[in-house]
Amino acid sequence: MKANATHTCLNCNNHFQGKYCNNCGEKVYNEHDKSVFHFLEEGFHFITHFEGTLFTTIKTIFTRPGKISWMYSHGVRKPYFKPISFFFFLVVLYLLFPVFEGLNMKLQYHMTNRFYGEYATGKVNEVLRSTNLSYAEVEKIFHQKGEKLSKFLLFIIVPFTALFFWLLTFRKRKYFFDQMVFSAEINSVYLFWGFLILPLLLTIFQLLCKWISGSYLPIYDGITGIILYSVLCFYVSVAARRFYSLKIWQSVLIAVLFWVMHNIIVGLIYKFILFYFAIRQVH
16 A cells, blocks of 8 residues: 555545545555454454453552543543443443342332332332233233343433532532543442442352351341442542542542432432333333
């Protein structure tokens, strides 16, 4: 390929010189690019680049809370996963390896919820009357539908959490974009720690209890929730101090308020939306 040759882009019909279209970025392919060797070379490059970026992101998230969000918001984006992309990656991981059912509660949970339980009970009774299904059948179908929806609806947690951070720190960060970036990092830790690492640790703990005492130790949801949010709020405190340049007391206050607000976002808003869409698919 001649360096000064003029090419017509096959994607946008732009006329340009060089290897890449200056209008859309499409590459001009040569004979080497169409070889099997190059095909394998690209695959190897993707895997090594993906792994390197992934492990760098994980390492930075757990050793320097808030750093990835700060770097990304200031234009340094090459060394790490994009925060929102990393969140989506963890959602897919959670889809493939679900352990906790904490985000896909049984039908009875919704019917006894102190905020929308009366509404949920009414909708369940409507379904029972209109479908002639038994309660057990409705419960089974609801759980199947909810199991899929619960993972995909996780996406709504990010903007709600971002709104919370914006309301507390709008003088620190001008753009809502920055809040979305920080929210994606925090909720990535929520998924990574709460639904991948913590279940693994609890499983190991249970196996040790079984080996030592011959029986499993009961672990209640309330205790699990305290463990999950204690670690998460410590992370929020450190990350918020770095990302927003806060004083220690300010970052601790944000972490405490986050505990309350995130429980509302997940325990009320998210789960109500989940119930609403899941029950509508029972027929």
